[in-house]
Structure formats: structure tokens, C-alpha cells
Amino acid sequence: MIRIENLVKNYKLGIVDVPVLKGVSLTINSGEFVSIMGSSGSGKSTLLNILGCLDVPTTGKYFLEEIPVDSMDDNQLSEIRARFIGFVFQSFQLMKYLDVVENVKLPMEYIGCSDRKSTELARKWIERVHLGHRYDHYPRQLSGGERQRVAIARALVKSPRLILADEPTGNLDRVVEKEIIDLFRELNREMGITIIVVTHSLEVADMTDRKIVIRDGTIQIQ
Numbered sequence: 001m002i003r004i005e006n007l008v009k010n011y012k013l014g015i016v017d018v019p020v021l022k023g024v025s026l027t028i029n030s031g032e033f034v035s036i037m038g039s040s041g042s043g044k045s046t047l048l049n050i051l052g053c054l055d056v057p058t059t060g061k062y063f064l065e066e067i068p069v070d071s072m073d074d075n076q077l078s079e080i081r082a083r084f085i086g087f088v089f090q091s092f093q094l095m096k097y098l099d100v101v102e103n104v105k106l107p108m109e110y111i112g113c114s115d116r117k118s119t120e121l122a123r124k125w126i127e128r129v130h131l132g133h134r135y136d137h138y139p140r141q142l143s144g145g146e147r148q149r150v151a152i153a154r155a156l157v158k159s160p161r162l163i164l165a166d167e168p169t170g171n172l173d174r175v176v177e178k179e180i181i182d183l184f185r186e187l188n189r190e191m192g193i194t195i196i197v198v199t200h201s202l203e204v205a206d207m208t209d210r211k212i213v214i215r216d217g218t219i220q221i222q
């Protein structure tokens with residue numbers, strides 16, 4: 001599903017180019033459940049942003065299902081994000097003034113889905129993450145684990161081929177952390193969704209099928 005070849009990402013600091021990714025090459029197959037590990041500043045978040053079409057490399061190639069993503073413009077990248085990629089974040093990023101159903105169906109508005117169909121799909125995925133009893137609740141009425149389940153349902157509502165999770169258990173305790181990773185594993189095995197979890201936690205990485213370790217902008221283990 002994903003093929004990266006000699007990818008470099010530099011950021012400008014004044015007149016100086018600061019290298020963050022230094023010739024990364026990587027392959028992730030369709031249906032894999034993979035973790036990307038690294039300490040703060042290792043380049044893992046920059047890599048995730050490029051994988052999610054939120055940023056582009058300075059040089060190098062990125063193919064998503066053989067589509068050359070690195071050569072796309074902003075509108076094309078937005079289309080890829082909207083239709084093929086689901087995102088899950090550490091801070092959940094739920095709208096506090098929307099209930100669970102309204103939060104989950106939000107991505108469907110951006111791809112022109114009717115309100116009736118969006119609501120139907122949202123309820124289906126809320127049930128799938130075991131929150132059917134929370135349809136009309138607001139984020140403030142949910143636990144951290146429940147909020148993350150809502151975020152996962154929101155990522156799934158458009159049936160993405162790829163889910164990118166950025167420190168999805170960073171704000172959760174160990175018990176709930178395992179519940180969330182177990183849910184990812186369940187979705188991966190039953191539905192074949194490719195899932196990439198970025199984490200600094202060895203415990204989380206050990207629960208995935210393959211660990212990719214990045215240090216100082218280069219891949220050390222994959």
C-alpha cells in the first residue's frame with residue numbers, strides 16, 4: 001500500500017535548512033498493523049504527516065497504492081485525505097458542541113454525503129466501537145477511552161483504506177490503552193484496514209505486528 005523511496009524533509013530555520021528526515025525508505029503492505037516508534041524529535045511525526053498527505057517531502061518519492069503522492073498539489077492531497085485516510089489523534093479532537101453521532105458523521109459532509117446516509121453510517125460505526133449507548137452524549141460526558149472510540153468511529157465512517165493514529169493512547173491509562181490497541185487489532189484483522197500507529201511507547205509498539213524504529217531522521221529497524 002505504501003512505498004517511500006529515499007525521502008528527505010528539511011525545514012527552514014532562518015536561512016538554514018534543518019534536516020528532519022534523512023533519506024527514509026519504507027514499505028508497508030496492505031492490511032498490515034504497524035507501529036512507528038521514536039523519541040521526541042526523531043522525525044516520526046514528520047513522517048506521519050507526509051504519510052497522511054498533510055505535508056510533502058523536500059525530495060524523494062511517496063507512492064500510496066502506486067499513486068505518486070509526492071507530486072500532487074494541495075487540492076489533490078485534500079482529495080486523497082478525504083477519501084482514503086482516517087486520522088486518530090492523541091487529543092481526540094472532537095467538537096465539544098456536537099454529540100457523538102454528529103462528531104462521527106462530520107467527515108461525510110466534506111465528501112458530499114447526504115445527512116440521512118451520514119447519520120446511518122455514523123450509527124453503524126458507533127455500534128462497531130461499542131458505544132451504541134452513547135449516541136446523544138457530548139464529549140464532556142465521556143471518559144477518555146470513550147472519546148478515543150468516538151474518534152476511531154469518526155476515522156472509520158468514510159471506510160478508509162488506511163488509518164493513521166498519532167499517539168492515540170498518550171492521554172489514557174494502561175488499561176484503556178490496551179483496550180484501544182485491541183480495538184485497532186480487531187478492526188485490522190476483521191476488516192483488513194491498514195493501520196499505522198505512531199508512538200513513543202514500547203508497550204504499545206509490542207502490541208502491533210511490526211515495529212518500525214526511527215532515530216535522528218533515519219529508519220533503524222523495520
